[in-house]
Amino acid sequence: MPQKRDKKSSKGRLDKYYYLAKEQGYRARSAFKLVQLNKKYGFLEKSRVLIDLCAAPGGWLQVASKYMPQSSLIIGVDLAPIKPIPNIVTFQDDITTEKCRQNLRQEMKTWKADVVLHDGAPNVGTAWTQDAFSQSELVLMSLKLATEFLVKGGTFVTKVFRSKDYNNLIWVFQQLFRKVEATKPPSSRNVSAEIFVVCQDFIAPKKLDPRFLDAKAVFAELEQEEKSKQVDIFHPEKRKRHREGYEDGNYTMHKKVDIMEFITAQDPILVLGSYNQFVFESDESKVLLKHESTTEDIKINVEDLKVLGKKDFKQLLKWRSSIREERKMDSKAEKAKVETAEVEPADDDEIIEAELANLTKEEAARVKRARRKANEKRAKTLQRMQLNMVVPADIGMEQEGPSGHQSLFGLSKINKLGALQEVRKGDMTLVDNLESFDDDVDYHVDEVETKPRDPDEYVDSDDGDFELEDQLDAMYENYIERQSERDAKYKVKKMRAKENEWKGFDAQKDSDDEEDGDDSETGERRKDKDEDFSDDSDSESDEEPIPTLPKKKSKNPLLVDLSNEEAEMKMITKTGLTKKAAMFFDQDAFKGIEGIDLDGDDDDEEEEEDEDEDMAELDEDSEQEAQKVPTLNGKKRKAEEPLEEDDDESDFEIVAGAPEDELSQDEAWDGKEDKKSKDVRKAQEIGLITAEAMTLAKQLANKEKTKQDLIDEGFTKEAFRDKRALPQWFLDDEDRHNQVNIPVTKEAIKAVREKLKALDARPIKKIAEAKARKKFKANQRLEKAKRKATDIADNPDMSEKEKATSIGKLLQRATKAKPKKEVKVVVAKGSNRGVQGRPKGVKGRYKMVDSRMKKETRALKRIAKKNKKNGGRKK
Numbered sequence: 001m002p003q004k005r006d007k008k009s010s011k012g013r014l015d016k017y018y019y020l021a022k023e024q025g026y027r028a029r030s031a032f033k034l035v036q037l038n039k040k041y042g043f044l045e046k047s048r049v050l051i052d053l054c055a056a057p058g059g060w061l062q063v064a065s066k067y068m069p070q071s072s073l074i075i076g077v078d079l080a081p082i083k084p085i086p087n088i089v090t091f092q093d094d095i096t097t098e099k100c101r102q103n104l105r106q107e108m109k110t111w112k113a114d115v116v117l118h119d120g121a122p123n124v125g126t127a128w129t130q131d132a133f134s135q136s137e138l139v140l141m142s143l144k145l146a147t148e149f150l151v152k153g154g155t156f157v158t159k160v161f162r163s164k165d166y167n168n169l170i171w172v173f174q175q176l177f178r179k180v181e182a183t184k185p186p187s188s189r190n191v192s193a194e195i196f197v198v199c200q201d202f203i204a205p206k207k208l209d210p211r212f213l214d215a216k217a218v219f220a221e222l223e224q225e226e227k228s229k230q231v232d233i234f235h236p237e238k239r240k241r242h243r244e245g246y247e248d249g250n251y252t253m254h255k256k257v258d259i260m261e262f263i264t265a266q267d268p269i270l271v272l273g274s275y276n277q278f279v280f281e282s283d284e285s286k287v288l289l290k291h292e293s294t295t296e297d298i299k300i301n302v303e304d305l306k307v308l309g310k311k312d313f314k315q316l317l318k319w320r321s322s323i324r325e326e327r328k329m330d331s332k333a334e335k336a337k338v339e340t341a342e343v344e345p346a347d348d349d350e351i352i353e354a355e356l357a358n359l360t361k362e363e364a365a366r367v368k369r370a371r372r373k374a375n376e377k378r379a380k381t382l383q384r385m386q387l388n389m390v391v392p393a394d395i396g397m398e399q400e401g402p403s404g405h406q407s408l409f410g411l412s413k414i415n416k417l418g419a420l421q422e423v424r425k426g427d428m429t430l431v432d433n434l435e436s437f438d439d440d441v442d443y444h445v446d447e448v449e450t451k452p453r454d455p456d457e458y459v460d461s462d463d464g465d466f467e468l469e470d471q472l473d474a475m476y477e478n479y480i481e482r483q484s485e486r487d488a489k490y491k492v493k494k495m496r497a498k499e500n501e502w503k504g505f506d507a508q509k510d511s512d513d514e515e516d517g518d519d520s521e522t523g524e525r526r527k528d529k530d531e532d533f534s535d536d537s538d539s540e541s542d543e544e545p546i547p548t549l550p551k552k553k554s555k556n557p558l559l560v561d562l563s564n565e566e567a568e569m570k571m572i573t574k575t576g577l578t579k580k581a582a583m584f585f586d587q588d589a590f591k592g593i594e595g596i597d598l599d600g601d602d603d604d605e606e607e608e609e610d611e612d613e614d615m616a617e618l619d620e621d622s623e624q625e626a627q628k629v630p631t632l633n634g635k636k637r638k639a640e641e642p643l644e645e646d647d648d649e650s651d652f653e654i655v656a657g658a659p660e661d662e663l664s665q666d667e668a669w670d671g672k673e674d675k676k677s678k679d680v681r682k683a684q685e686i687g688l689i690t691a692e693a694m695t696l697a698k699q700l701a702n703k704e705k706t707k708q709d710l711i712d713e714g715f716t717k718e719a720f721r722d723k724r725a726l727p728q729w730f731l732d733d734e735d736r737h738n739q740v741n742i743p744v745t746k747e748a749i750k751a752v753r754e755k756l757k758a759l760d761a762r763p764i765k766k767i768a769e770a771k772a773r774k775k776f777k778a779n780q781r782l783e784k785a786k787r788k789a790t791d792i793a794d795n796p797d798m799s800e801k802e803k804a805t806s807i808g809k810l811l812q813r814a815t816k817a818k819p820k821k822e823v824k825v826v827v828a829k830g831s832n833r834g835v836q837g838r839p840k841g842v843k844g845r846y847k848m849v850d851s852r853m854k855k856e857t858r859a860l861k862r863i864a865k866k867n868k869k870n871g872g873r874k875k
């Protein structure tokens, strides 16, 4: 059920002045208007007598009493009752009446007022029943009272609304005061048409022409040229809205119209902007009132259109759309009719020009959208970084990367035509076809993105709506892209289990078909797979990029030529390693290890940057290399051999949910097949997990050994031993004593230890998240306190000392740690003996204790003490 809208909070009514007023005990936020006016003109401090006309609820009176000298005479009058304020005289009257004048006279006795204030508004507190003329009249009436009670040289402060009468009023003020200034204090809302006129130095003429204070004479209509009010039907939005005053010829402040006007209007936005209220008066609209889609929210919203928030606004437009749709008011025939009736036939040049203009506009919109998307993405990443949820390395991987030659696959591009699905299947024909009409892809994209808007669509969903749609689109695209990325990663992981070398899509096709089973695999299932890997990608920085492609130069626009990069990779560094190898050993895990510290040139920043960029890829390669080892060791299959997915003896068979086995990870590498699957899987996931793997990887990278050497070494007598017929006791014995002696270097052991240490030190995801959350909340608290402190600091109404204490208290509150929750100790005796779960009458955290536990704790303490005495030696 829709929530009732809180009128007070809409339009940001509860702004900082509202809170400040609350904090400082003012009855109304309007008090700050007088504070600010007085700050500018300084009339209160030097006054002894003040009259506040239209003073309820008394905010201005409070300010006056605060700033005026003690024992000043302050009188407040209003139609509404004013709650008593110490040392202030208040009474209830209509300031336009003689009675009010008499009462004032009585209170003033022989005194003259130094200041007369007037903040009256006829509409306040009631419905908008009065018109602007009454407001101006009220001002004139207050001026009349001011002229009667003001001392010569006194000040008159009044609120006026910008209207046709404004200039006339100012002219009258100028005849009676030497200095007249109109001003809008910062606390007066911009959306309000009110301004304040401060009239200083009252002339106090001996004789006053009564026409100055006669509304009829002052507001006599000036002869005005009746301007043509032709509405530009092609650009209705250009019609100037008189936000801060009244439309010519229309002096009513509150305008209402039957809701059918809004429903049937060609431009509903214009109607919305022109009226204050929609009413259900006509028969047709009465039917609408009972319509099921006319919710309470809609009914409330239409009561005051000037305070509509964006959500309300959209809600109202959507409601209008639904009604129009239901009544078939948007039929194309009708639209066409309107169009043909309104649009004049244009010549060819005009059409071309219009089209060009349209295209430029669309292009600009597209660029803007792209920029916004990029900004959103960046903001999101930054936010995640602030939450410590990512490390910079992650960011690099999340970035789309420069479009064009840098990115490996144009996944988003091929995805546009559903080709990604085909690629998943391994069918490259569609993708290859793309090559020939690459431009078309862009064309299609543009066409989709910049489809001209239906005029009614425009009307029915404001600009904000489109922005929202765009944002959602951006998020969705981002999501899809990530999904395809993950799909690729998923495939890579799977493929790695079967294949040593990437064969390209074509070679991969068959195995992929088998592997994916039916390619019509639902999105649901694919999502599941993604989820399996999602933890990986979210929490680990070592996300895996797509494997390198074959060197064969491909003309396919979707494939990036990496030959140059590969050549670069092969460059020999000063240390004698290939650049690729040097970069591999530049990883954190190898830092500080003498033998592996291969960075020969620390100062070469450029190279370092390059290395950073490619690190992920290299890491991947190295992992692949390392992961090939168990395959080669355990089973003699040549790297170049095609895969046989269904080979039962495949070393990389991943057993789903295989039970944990107790074998050491090292054993994963020595060719033992059955129980090692878990270790192999771990090795696949984590990469270089063992010292042996490190050693082999180092040897490979240093070119001490070739792949062939490793394959050859894999041919041991152990590798071919058929263990199926052997008894378990024998196998266990063999496992224990017949270990293949693999030479492991000191450095490798150290590196592995470092790596494991780093892994241990890394908090688990949940802890990291909780920490991030805690930090985020603390930041928020601090931000809030800062905001409040700024408000206090800006408050002109507080002394420096007051400000300092308030801010101090605020910060103290913000930084104060929450008291630790107490744990109640409950002794398990009496009614609590043998109680399962929470004992009766115990709230919050508790701990059950019993006498046995007490004795045991004491005994433990005693033993510990004894041991300490004996220097830790046991007897």
Ligand SMILES: C[S@@+](CC[C@H](N)C(=O)[O-])C[C@H]1O[C@@H](n2cnc3c(N)ncnc32)[C@H](O)[C@@H]1O
Pocket (backbone or CB within 6 Å): 027, 028, 030, 031, 053, 054, 055, 056, 057, 058, 059, 060, 061, 077, 078, 079, 080, 093, 094, 095, 096, 119, 120, 121, 122, 123, 124, 125, 138
């Ligand atoms: C904006 S409020 C004044 C707020 C006041 N300055 C304060 O700070 O609390 C306007 C007031 O004008 C009063 N008012 C309007 N017409 C009046 C009239 N003819 N005579 C007396 N008061 C009137 C309303 O009752 C309302 O309380």
